[in-house]
Amino acid sequence: MRIKENLLGTACNRIMGRRSPLRIAIVGSQASGKTVFLTSLIAHLQHHDPKALNLGKGVEILKCEKLKSSAKFSPFPYEYNRSTLVHNNVWPAKTSAVSEVRLRLNLKRGKRKPEQLDLEFLDFPGERAADFLMSARNYNEWSDMVLGSIQADRCYSELAREFNSIIESRGDESEMIAAYKKFLGQAMIQRYSRIITPSVFLIDSKGKRPDSGGTPELWSKDRFCGLSASEQFVPLPEGVRFQNKELVKKFEKRYRKYRGKIVAPLVNWLEDADQMYILLDIPQILAGGFSMYNDEQAIAERVLEICDQDKGFWHELVQVGVLGWLLVKPSRIRRIGIIATKSDMVATNDDIDNLESLVRQMTYKKLRGIAVKAYDFFTCSTVMSTELIGNRIPCLRGRLVYDENGEQVAEDASVPEEFVPSRVPEHWPQDKDWGAFSFPEVYPKISARRDTPPHQEGLDRIVRSFLGL
């Protein structure tokens, strides 16, 4: 629930059906493009040029100021991210902490008087998305979900053999914890797993990640699956829970503390959003194969569950009363967008259309089953870093991050070159014909001029959607 600073203003907005500030959640797993999206978006809002970001006839952002962020989260490091792009010509670093950005827009629509609109966004390390399933679940339910998704995936169930045999043979607490962490470490090595929960194993509350030169055995010693060495917990199946009631009590208590400290602040913010946009990196999922598809779909479903909280008018009214409903009504997400990011990594308009149809196929069923007023599908590249060249053979030009031997090319040594990415299929491939997809990573292409936002494609449609233009 959000208690506004200005209660009277809030009540008026509520009665008039206006929402201000407008809270827009941008979510996605690690490397889906959230930080780059927000950085490019802020640059476009701050230096709005209708030719670079077309928001419709006569629509212009006259001014965009940054407001102080709330005490709950640190401010989004916009200047730092933008200067990383502009001065170093490299992508911003992976996100290690939750941060917030609040903007005040002065928006002009045609001949109407300019209106003021406040917007709120949040950025977070994508690894935390794996923990979203904790939000409305107790320890037992979380355990069943985690073990269910391990079992449902061929690759994970293979990696979890040792863990399974230790819990089935009723190993002691420390053996179970060590075996679970070893499994998480192996899952991370195999494909930088998206479903590692508790996510502090990958990124702890101080933002520290596992040492890159480590092994699952080493990480199992120096990483925790809980808030600290003495507060770790692992998922246990029903039968084992039944036999180990004391241990389950301990895990349940640690789990609740973890959920309150790591998951709740983020999920509460997201639940209270007006709109939610889920970013999916389709080129990466195609290149990663069916296991990555399974992970990403599971994450998208966990995120969509957050949106599915329509308890009905009467239920809410009973909960908070009439005045409460006007002032702090539990808000619900009214609009969802599913966005296929990094569309500059594919080479034709057909491929871009197929990106959209793949995100649609991945999420459509779940979307139809949840209580949300509107949803839509988008494709975008928020920092266009390639240009299309070939005519008969679809070919791109960009500064490649890796050479043909997979060695990283230093940024200052990379020069624009031509390459042919894979084609994007119209439908998700079946296991046997998944094939090898390749969408080479490129360095960003960005103007060094401070007031020139990155070249984008598709961002304008998304901004029109959340501003209701």
Ligand SMILES: Nc1nc2c(ncn2[C@@H]2O[C@H](COP(=O)(O)OP(=O)(O)OP(=O)(O)O)[C@@H](O)[C@H]2O)c(=O)[nH]1
């Ligand atoms: N070509 C291209 N690559 C992009 C674009 N946006 C993001 N990327 C690539 O995707 C990577 C990840 O983008 P981020 O914005 O850092 O992803 P994130 O979702 O914030 O990831 P976490 O911080 O790990 O949660 C970048 O380092 C780029 O390599 C884009 O518009 N075009």
Ligand SMILES: [Mg+2]
């Ligand atoms: Mg990030």
